[in-house]
Amino acid sequence: AQSVAQPEDQVNVAEGNPLTVKCTYSVSGNPYLFWYVQYPNRGLQFLLKYITGDNLVKGSYGFEAEFNKSQTSFHLKKPSALVSDSALYFCAVRDASGGFKTIFGAGTRLFVKA
Amino acid sequence: DADVTQTPRNRITKTGKRIMLECSQTKGHDRMYWYRQDPGLGLRLIYYSFDVKDINKGEISDGYSVSRQAQAKFSLSLESAIPNQTALYFCATRGSDTQYFGPGTRLTVL
Numbered sequence: 001a002q003s004v005a006q007p008e009d010q011v012n013v014a015e016g017n018p019l020t021v022k023c024t025y026s027v028s029g030n031p032y033l034f035w036y037v038q039y040p041n042r043g044l045q046f047l048l049k050y051i052t053g054d055n056l057v058k059g060s061y062g063f064e065a066e067f068n069k070s071q072t073s074f075h076l077k078k079p080s081a082l083v084s085d086s087a088l089y090f091c092a093v094r095d096a097s098g099g100f101k102t103i104f105g106a107g108t109r110l111f112v113k114a
Numbered sequence: 115d116a117d118v119t120q121t122p123r124n125r126i127t128k129t130g131k132r133i134m135l136e137c138s139q140t141k142g143h144d145r146m147y148w149y150r151q152d153p154g155l156g157l158r159l160i161y162y163s164f165d166v167k168d169i170n171k172g173e174i175s176d177g178y179s180v181s182r183q184a185q186a187k188f189s190l191s192l193e194s195a196i197p198n199q200t201a202l203y204f205c206a207t208r209g210s211d212t213q214y215f216g217p218g219t220r221l222t223v224l
Contacts, residue, residue, distance in 0.1 A: 032211060034211075043118070051211060102213060
């Protein structure tokens with residue numbers, strides 16, 4: 001069965017510092033991995049995805065994520081956080097070998113302090 | 115204009131009432147989804163549809179039903195609302211890989 005774990009309910013970081021939001025996953029086949037962001041009173045917005053190829057994926061707003069197959073992780077990173085990055089972040093996984101459902105993590109709230 | 119729209123955006127209702135949440139999309143995608151979001155639980159799949167004739171239950175379909183009226187329209191019904199169905203509901207479509215979400219409907223069942 002597919003599953004996604006986001007071990008931190010909340011991440012706090014100072015503006016200008018690097019940020020990491022952690023995600024680990026479990027699928028039976030190869031994974032398709034996604035990060036979405038949710039701002040207050042808005043739906044989820046796509047940030048980036050890993051399908052195949054380079055393990056380092058670059059996405060919107062300066063975010064990137066690294067696929068690590070041996071650790072089954074897909075951590076979201078940004079070199080320099082902005083106050084406007086404060087939001088709820090969701091990691092998601094879908095089994096590439098015919099999986100139709102995308103499973104979402106519980107979400108991690110990111111607070112960036114000025 | 116938004117690619118995925120949901121109506122209403124907010125709704126307060128009473129226990130036992132029938133409620134319909136509507137979703138429309140202009141992305142031309144065949145796949146559509148209904149999720150509910152609860153604090154600390156992330157998004158849980160209620161129903162999904164691969165086309166007008168193909169509707170499937172998700173992980174928490176009890177107490178809900180859906181109708182796919184057209185490729186662009188996918189509605190969610192609560193036949194007899196109960197307080198634990200108070201949540202934020204999202205409709206989504208999916209292209210080749212990525213999902214596109216509506217703005218959500220905040221439903222409160224008193």
